Amino acid sequence: MSDSPGARLQALFEGHRLTPTQRRIAHWMVRRAADVPFLSSVELAELAGVSQPSVTRFAVALGFDGYPALRKHLRDMAPAAEPVAERAPAEDGTLNEYQQAVHAEIENLRHLADLLADPEPVERAGRLLATSRPLLVLGLRAAAAQARGFAYFAAKVHPDVRLLDEAGTMLADRIDGAVRAGATVLLCFALPRHPREVVDALAHARSAGLTVVTVADSAFAPVARHSDLLLPGAVGTGLAFDTACAPMLLGRVLLEAMCDGLPDAQARLEEFDVKAAARGLFVE
Known part of the structure; x- marks a missing residue:
């Protein structure tokens, strides 16, 4: 600890x-x-x-x-x-509101670095994500971008990643379908304001037997009681809309930890690079 x-x-x-x-x-x-x-x-x-x-x-x-x-x-x-x-840091009133927002995010990242001094929770989460086939990734409203980003990169190394970024009555059905297919873990990105649908989805996921790993803005977020393992990454609140540098970085750290649990991750990345070059996907 x-x-x-x-x-x-x-x-x-x-x-x-x-x-x-x-x-x-x-x-x-x-x-x-x-x-x-x-x-x-x-x-x-x-x-x-x-x-x-x-x-x-x-x-x-x-x-x-x-x-x-x-x-x-x-x-x-x-x-x-x-x-x-x-x-x-010394503040003599010369920082404008945009600079203050940047400094606040820097402090959030410093706090995240302090938490990561104990890597065990992230490493444990990475092992859980690596073993789930399929792997569910949930993120609604403000957290949808974080979930999409994680799912995009995770699909390069994980054989079956299923993104849940739309709410509605089909959400529970998709969770149930993934459980029938063999899923054991759901990764949730939860940011304020926390949609009720996310809380309901996590409660349903756990009742269906899934282990829930959550990246949230705080260890005291409403999703905490429905999470088996919660990893906090604070958001910035100095602008009209929250900033989420720490949760995004925490998602990338989780990707790294998951790769460590996938023995063929590097081979999959190299295979993708070869195919991408053959198709001319990227402008170098």
Whole structure:
């Protein structure tokens, strides 16, 4: 298990039934894990977009007397952590909103790198994906692009990839058909705002006996309770529409881990390159 600040926080939250507001606080604490031990309850409330009493109730829900006790616990967990003023890049007001969005995504990628310090969850997910025949890849609405991108590349090395990027009454039928064909795993990309249809599809998939691996924006996303293995990649929220660099990169990391579990992956890629050259598919 990784000893990163984010991993330690997630371990602290495990086993607690949190309200949607409390999940939002937990999500933002994980995103700013290195800074949280030095934030006041008011600062954390502003960061998460909740009230200060909500932060206090959240701390009590975790078993602490109040937020000061929680913050002391976090400081004791990471005594060498640096305060936010020393860690954050200097901002003198010269960054415009587009630059700020880029810097926020860089922070999301740094957080992802911290999580990947423990490669075991991704490696386990890769092994699961490699063994499923067929392999289902689900992504609706905002997450459809992530699912399509993964399925496009996965099909180059995996013998049977089935993309589920359209909702409706046929979705459950396609899941059932894949199970009859031998599928054992469904990979889901889930991004906010989370469609109810995705939650329903995952519940159906698990009831049909599938193992669900999910790439989501947070370990506390609504899809978490329907996932056997959840890999978080935070999204940026500074622009009118969310940015998803971390989930996209996490999808590519999963592809790499899946290739490691497919002994003929390299041969398939080389075969594709030969055929692509013969057909003149690409302009070099």
